[in-house]
Amino acid sequence: MPYNKDDKRRQLLGCLSRRLAYTAPALALAVGGVVALQATAGDAVSQAGKLAMTELSEETFLLASTHAEGGAEAEAEAEGEAEGEAEGEAEGEAEGDVSDVQRPEGYSPAYSEEGDNEAELLARGEELYYDTTLSSNGLSCASCHGSDGNDQGYAATFEQPFPHQVAMAENQFGMAQVHADEMVQICMVAPMAAEPLEWGGDKLTSLAAYMVEVQRRFAGEPHDL
Structure with missing residues (x-):
């Protein structure tokens, strides 16, 4: 058979084209999770290379999306837990120990709420x-409720005789109404940030008796002050 240079040339070019097509998918460059694939051999472009690039890009995108969604959900959950803990702590701080301010069982006051x-x-x-030494923060009863007969800082319920409603007692200690000595104790442990006074002791008895007369003065009734 005679040697045909044109046939031999076509065979060599075809072999070269096939080799470039087979090796094109391997020419991939990954930078930060982004895959770029380029393969050129004249006009011959590897369809297999395009398919590999598309599948890998889609998989990378799905993995990145799933990771981002999971991170966002975890962050939202952590924020929710932090807010829940903060709210729980705030609620705990707002609730006082009622045993510090409520008359103990069997207690009998040494003053009269009848005057x-x-x-x-x-x-x-x-x-x-x-007396500011009763508190731990420099406050006295007069700091909130006025001095020299200038009664202030009382709600309208203070016009009612003891026992009566006091907003602080209800909000912080769950007490629907209080006696004069219980109101003194609430002021001691809450605004004045001190220990409650001794039940039946001279200080609590004297302050409670005085507050009975302050209540009458505030209500515009006869009093002994």
Whole structure:
């Protein structure tokens, strides 16, 4: 058979084209999860290379999307837990220990909420009303409720005789109404940030008796101050 240069040339070009087509998918460059594939051999472009690039790109996109969604969900869950803990702590701080401010079982006060308390008891109560050493933050009863008969800082319910409703007692301690000595104790442990006074002791008895007369004065009734 005679040697045909044109046939031999076509065979060599065809072999070269096939080799370039087979090796084109391997020419991939991954940078930061982004896959770029380029393969050229004249006009011959590997369809297999395009398919590999498309499948890999789609898989990479799905993995990245799933990771982002999972991270967002985890972050939202963590924020929700943090908010829940913060709310729980805030609620816990707003609730006081009612045993500190409520009359203990079997307790009998040494003052009268009907009035007619001794003058010495009222004088001692007035002295303590201005005493800042009772608190841990420099406050006295007068700091919130006025001095020299200028009664302030009381709700309208203070016009009612003891026991009556006090907003702080209800909100922080769950007490529907309080006696005068219980109101004194609430002011001691809440605004004044101190320990409750001794039940039946001179300080609590004197302050409670004095507050009975302050309540009457505030309500515009006869009083002994």
